[in-house]
Amino acid sequence: YRLRDWLFSRQHFWGEPFPIWHELDEKGNPTGLLRTDSEDDLPVTLPEDFDFKPHGRPEPPLEQAPEDWLYKTAPDGTRLKRETNSMPQWAGSCWYYLRFIDPRNAQSFVDPAKERQWMPVDLYIGGAEHAVLHLLYARFWHKVLFDRGHVSTPEPFQRFVNQGMILGEAELNAFKDKSGRWVSARDVDPDTFDGERVRLQPDQVEKRGDEFVLKENPQIVVESRAYKMSKSRGNVVNPDDIVAQYGADSLRMYEMFMGPLEATKPWSMSGVEGVSRFLGRVWRMIVDEAAEDERLNPAVKEVDPTPQQKRLLHKTIKAVTEDIEKLSFNTAISRMMEFVNEMGTQEP
Numbered sequence: 525y526r527l528r529d530w531l532f533s534r535q536h537f538w539g540e541p542f543p544i545w546h547e548l549d550e551k552g553n554p555t556g557l558l559r560t561d562s563e564d565d566l567p568v569t570l571p572e573d574f575d576f577k578p579h580g581r582p583e584p585p586l587e588q589a590p591e592d593w594l595y596k597t598a599p600d601g602t603r604l605k606r607e608t609n610s611m612p613q614w615a616g617s618c619w620y621y622l623r624f625i626d627p628r629n630a631q632s633f634v635d636p637a638k639e640r641q642w643m644p645v646d647l648y649i650g651g652a653e654h655a656v657l658h659l660l661y662a663r664f665w666h667k668v669l670f671d672r673g674h675v676s677t678p679e680p681f682q683r684f685v686n687q688g689m690i691l692g693e694a695e696l697n698a699f700k701d702k703s704g705r706w707v708s709a710r711d712v713d714p715d716t717f718d719g720e721r722v723r724l725q726p727d728q729v730e731k732r733g734d735e736f737v738l739k740e741n742p743q744i745v746v747e748s749r750a751y752k753m754s755k756s757r758g759n760v761v762n763p764d765d766i767v768a769q770y771g772a773d774s775l776r777m778y779e780m781f782m783g784p785l786e787a788t789k790p791w792s793m794s795g796v797e798g799v800s801r802f803l804g805r806v807w808r809m810i811v812d813e814a815a816e817d818e819r820l821n822p823a824v825k826e827v828d829p830t831p832q833q834k835r836l837l838h839k840t841i842k843a844v845t846e847d848i849e850k851l852s853f854n855t856a857i858s859r860m861m862e863f864v865n866e867m868g869t870q871e872p
Contacts, residue, residue, distance in 0.1 A: 539610030618665035691750035692759025750790030774800040780853035
């Protein structure tokens with residue numbers, strides 16, 4: 525850990541109140557000495573029915589709380605004032621996974637037996653921002669609870685996977701110089717190019733190796749670049765539209781098939797169409813589409829598989845199982861596609 529001092533107070537009223545009191549002198553000013561609530565006084569709840577709107581002063585909104593919430597007198601006669609800063613959202617989000625285990629427990633934040641049964645978390649999937657924000661703080665919080673004997677594991681999460689971002693569909697651009705001649709993207713410096721950038725449609729290009737080239741002039745390399753989805757670029761994909769046209773199975777399968785889970789990759793409608801065709805092929809292999817009611821395809825017969833078919837089946841099961849355990853969903857789907865292709869050529 526390289527955790528520095530943590531600014532843990534906020535000037536809003538909706539956070540968890542600190543169970544801390546400031547001692548006051550005879551003039552009502554803080555002495556610098558603090559006292560804490562006893563366990564019997566926990567949890568500290570926020571006051572109700574008070575004006576928490578901004579008041580133009582630097583004090584937190586809770587300074588306007590009712591007197592009976594804000595002040596009290598200790599048994600020794602010392603006048604006390606409650607801390608009016610509140611905790612940030614981290615106070616809840618740092619340990620939510622523990623409360624999820626036992627959310628209705630009114631005596632403790634988690635039953636020790638349930639905590640031992642469920643913790644640690646097997647797999648945590650989150651974006652890049654989690655690695656330096658939530659995960660750092662959650663681990664710190666958990667380690668404090670472990671040191672105090674409240675949890676059974678020193679680490680909350682066994683495995684973390686940072687999923688990649690799905691970009692908009694790749695944009696294809698070609699370049700023309702001032703005389704109107706095509707210029708290969710390899711020869712263009714975006715910072716100094718003063719010619720024309722031409723937006724192309726997918727049917728105007730073809731792929732050659734790792735590059736796209738103009739169909740009408742394969743010597744001209746085309747720029748292919750994907751951008752983060754945004755309304756301003758007009759490249760946002762609406763999942764509802766995909767489901768309506770291709771079905772939910774096609775959407776889910778394509779999202780797993782489009783690349784490694786951790787990789788950043790561009791969306792491709794042609795990829796969705798390809799996955800939809802594959803699922804349709806699997807359906808037609810099993811189901812007789814010509815029949816008025818759903819029934820097996822006549823080609824499906826109750827016969828023993830050949831030794832070659834058995835080897836192919838068990839090889840595929842082993843590979844797909846290993847890929848899924850590694851979260852390599854794209855390669856697992858590729859192996860199933862290979863299996864379907866191979867079985868489609870087999871004689872019954």
